[in-house]
Amino acid sequence: MTASILGPGAPALAFDVGGTDxxxxxxDAEGTVLGTRRLPTPRDGERTADRVVEAVARxxxxxxxxxPSVAPAAAGLLVPGHVDAAAGVGVLSENLGWREYPFxxxxxxxxxxxxxxxxxxxxxxxxxxxxxxxxxxxxxxxVTIGTGxxxxxFIDGRIHAGDGRVGEIGHAPVADGPACACGGRGCLExxxxxxxxxxxxxxGTGQPVRGAREVLARAQTGDGVALAVWExxxxxLALSFAHVVALLSPEALVIGGGLSEAxxxxxxxxxxxxxxxxxxxxxxxxxxxxxxxxxxxIGAALKARAVAPIRExxxxx
Amino acid sequence: MTASILGPGAPALAFDVGGTDxxxxxxDAEGTVLGTRRLPTPRDGERTADRVVEAVARxxxxxxxxxPSVAPAAAGLLVPGHVDAAAGVGVLSENLGWREYPFxxxxxxxxxxxxxxxxxxxxxxxxxxxxxxxxxxxxxxxVTIGTGxxxxxFIDGRIHAGDGRVGEIGHAPVADGPACACGGRGCLExxxxxxxxxxxxxxGTGQPVRGAREVLARAQTGDGVALAVWExxxxxLALSFAHVVALLSPEALVIGGGLSEAxxxxxxxxxxxxxxxxxxxxxxxxxxxxxxxxxxxIGAALKARAVAPIRExxxxx
Numbered sequence: 197m198t199a200s201i202l203g204p205g206a207p208a209l210a211f212d213v214g215g216t217d218x219x220x221x222x223x224d225a226e227g228t229v230l231g232t233r234r235l236p237t238p239r240d241g242e243r244t245a246d247r248v249v250e251a252v253a254r255x256x257x258x259x260x261x262x263x264p265s266v267a268p269a270a271a272g273l274l275v276p277g278h279v280d281a282a283a284g285v286g287v288l289s290e291n292l293g294w295r296e297y298p299f300x301x302x303x304x305x306x307x308x309x310x311x312x313x314x315x316x317x318x319x320x321x322x323x324x325x326x327x328x329x330x331x332x333x334x335x336x337x338x339v340t341i342g343t344g345x346x347x348x349x350f351i352d353g354r355i356h357a358g359d360g361r362v363g364e365i366g367h368a369p370v371a372d373g374p375a376c377a378c379g380g381r382g383c384l385e386x387x388x389x390x391x392x393x394x395x396x397x398x399x400g401t402g403q404p405v406r407g408a409r410e411v412l413a414r415a416q417t418g419d420g421v422a423l424a425v426w427e428x429x430x431x432x433l434a435l436s437f438a439h440v441v442a443l444l445s446p447e448a449l450v451i452g453g454g455l456s457e458a459x460x461x462x463x464x465x466x467x468x469x470x471x472x473x474x475x476x477x478x479x480x481x482x483x484x485x486x487x488x489x490x491x492x493x494i495g496a497a498l499k500a501r502a503v504a505p506i507r508e509x510x511x512x513x
Numbered sequence: 514m515t516a517s518i519l520g521p522g523a524p525a526l527a528f529d530v531g532g533t534d535x536x537x538x539x540x541d542a543e544g545t546v547l548g549t550r551r552l553p554t555p556r557d558g559e560r561t562a563d564r565v566v567e568a569v570a571r572x573x574x575x576x577x578x579x580x581p582s583v584a585p586a587a588a589g590l591l592v593p594g595h596v597d598a599a600a601g602v603g604v605l606s607e608n609l610g611w612r613e614y615p616f617x618x619x620x621x622x623x624x625x626x627x628x629x630x631x632x633x634x635x636x637x638x639x640x641x642x643x644x645x646x647x648x649x650x651x652x653x654x655x656v657t658i659g660t661g662x663x664x665x666x667f668i669d670g671r672i673h674a675g676d677g678r679v680g681e682i683g684h685a686p687v688a689d690g691p692a693c694a695c696g697g698r699g700c701l702e703x704x705x706x707x708x709x710x711x712x713x714x715x716x717g718t719g720q721p722v723r724g725a726r727e728v729l730a731r732a733q734t735g736d737g738v739a740l741a742v743w744e745x746x747x748x749x750l751a752l753s754f755a756h757v758v759a760l761l762s763p764e765a766l767v768i769g770g771g772l773s774e775a776x777x778x779x780x781x782x783x784x785x786x787x788x789x790x791x792x793x794x795x796x797x798x799x800x801x802x803x804x805x806x807x808x809x810x811i812g813a814a815l816k817a818r819a820v821a822p823i824r825e826x827x828x829x830x
Contacts (some may be wrong), residue, residue, distance in 0.1 A: 278793060291794065328820075351673055352673065354669075356668055356761075358652050358669075359652075359795055361762040364794065365759050367794065369756075380791075435686060439757075441685075442681045442683075442685035443756070443760060445677075476678070477681065478676055479682065487735070
């Protein structure tokens with residue numbers, strides 16, 4: 197149970213499907229987050245999206261059994277990749293392998309309630325923008341660094357979704373390699389995502405690690421390969437951010453996702469490297485996301501509340 | 514005399530100050546551009562901005578003598594660098610050496626009429642957006658490649674100026690060198706602007722050239738240095754555009770400025786290189802600016818008309 201960031205509103209189910217794990221929770225009428233759970237995102241080749249919807253329905257049943265007094269009025273469902281939120285469609289996920297999957301329609305049928313559907317990084321970014329570390333800025337990016345790297349882009353106080361592929365900074369070239377899941381080479385995400393940092397260390401040493409945090413810990417104890425991997429990730433992030441700053445001159449970059457859990461151990465060297473790359477540019481404030489790990493769930497709950505029947509939205513039933 | 518793109522409106526003076534040359538013209542009530550002239554931007558160290566305003570006043574007198582029947586109701590003045598259009602101030606130009614210069618106030622005093630003041634690349638971009646090649650798009654960049662490289666950024670149908678430093682893609686790192694006027698190294702502008710292409714060729718051969726067009730011509734006749742300079746400029750532009758596409762997924766990139774005069778000889782290889790860098794991304798339409806060389810003058814005239822007294826705006830006097 198998480199203290200309420202959301203405040204009162206319609207009770208809702210919240211689902212945040214990531215490239216590795218999916219998270220689910222129930223939000224009550226006070227905005228309290230109940231029963232948060234994390235499970236591996238089901239994978240079944242071309243049927244992965246069907247399995248995700250089945251998992252969503254199963255989780256809804258579990259919440260109903262566990263919290264019989266909380267009757268959700270709507271659900272929020274977030275997925276990664278190229279998302280057409282208006283159409284309710286997952287257009288493409290390279291990591292999870294679906295194309296043109298009608299998530300909103302299928303989830304609405306499976307759950308028997310209205311479903312707010314959106315892109316995981318944009319909805320998490322909206323949570324940080326409305327309720328978290330980005331709330332004091334109008335020109336700001338909320339950058340999620342986890343399995344992949346992508347940003348929610350706020351321009352003059354509004355999120356910019358464009359054609360659904362805005363903010364894909366993880367898929368811009370920062371190096372000559374390694375190969376990226378998208379088919380490109382040297383994408384930021386292939387060098388500097390939390391998953392890439394772990395993968396590159398394992399490839400360089402033959403030793404699997406649990407994640408990027410472990411690579412950072414090894415770098416701090418003098419492991420040369422770990423240090424090289426970590427520093428090249430910082431360099432790649434700073435290079436990418438320099439392009440972002442030159443193009444958009446944002447007030448702030450709010451960093452979320454798994455890698456942001458490293459806090460100042462990530463942000464301090466990143467600020468230094470970015471500063472060295474800039475001249476007349478505005479230095480954006482570089483801060484850690486406040487809602488952090490739960491931003492997806494909070495974002496999903498906000499999407500759910502936005503589609504809940506009006507009479508539920510006051511949070512009284 | 515140019516055929517009217519502008520259409521009827523207040524008669525106006527138009528001044529477009531660039532890093533190398535400045536252009537001036539008079540626009541009559543039908544929108545016809547009269548007496549366009551180009552002269553070297555005056556340079557006088559810390560007094561350069563004063564000299565620019567003096568040149569503007571002198572040109573206004575010349576137009577008054579040459580076209581006594583056209584009485585301008587306002588003037589438009591565009592300058593490069595970091596511009597605060599709302600305050601009327603040229604905040605900083607590395608190339609021309611001014612800081613915090615109150616252009617609007619000084620030009621208003623020198624000309625005795627209202628002055629619309631803005632950033633050269635943004636105002637030229639607005640001309641292309643309202644009247645030129647960008648007019649069919651809502652998410653589009655108008656990229657000017659001349660002495661420097663910068664873009665006017667349109668998001669969902671509105672220009673995004675931010676803090677006045679939005680669109681400075683010329684000052685993002687694409688290589689390890691050469692040194693850039695901004696104090697950085699390997700900025701796009703130091704590698705791929707029209708001026709940089711000429712400069713790099715001259716540095717590589719000891720032979721001065723008139724401009725980037727001559728480098729392209731030499732590359733086409735088998736000059737190895739010219740070819741290397743030209744191709745590295747194309748590579749740098751494609752790399753920069755790949756970052757732009759990943760972050761903003763624009764519908765189109767409209768290319769203006771001196772280098773765009775090369776037309777398909779520039780655009781065709783650029784499309785090919787950009788395409789090779791992209792995977793799932795939307796391929797932006799890559800087209801030449803339509804108003805082209807006159808976009809600054811047209812943009813300045815639009816800025817002038819926006820501040821002309823209402824009774825003049827119909828174009829009747």
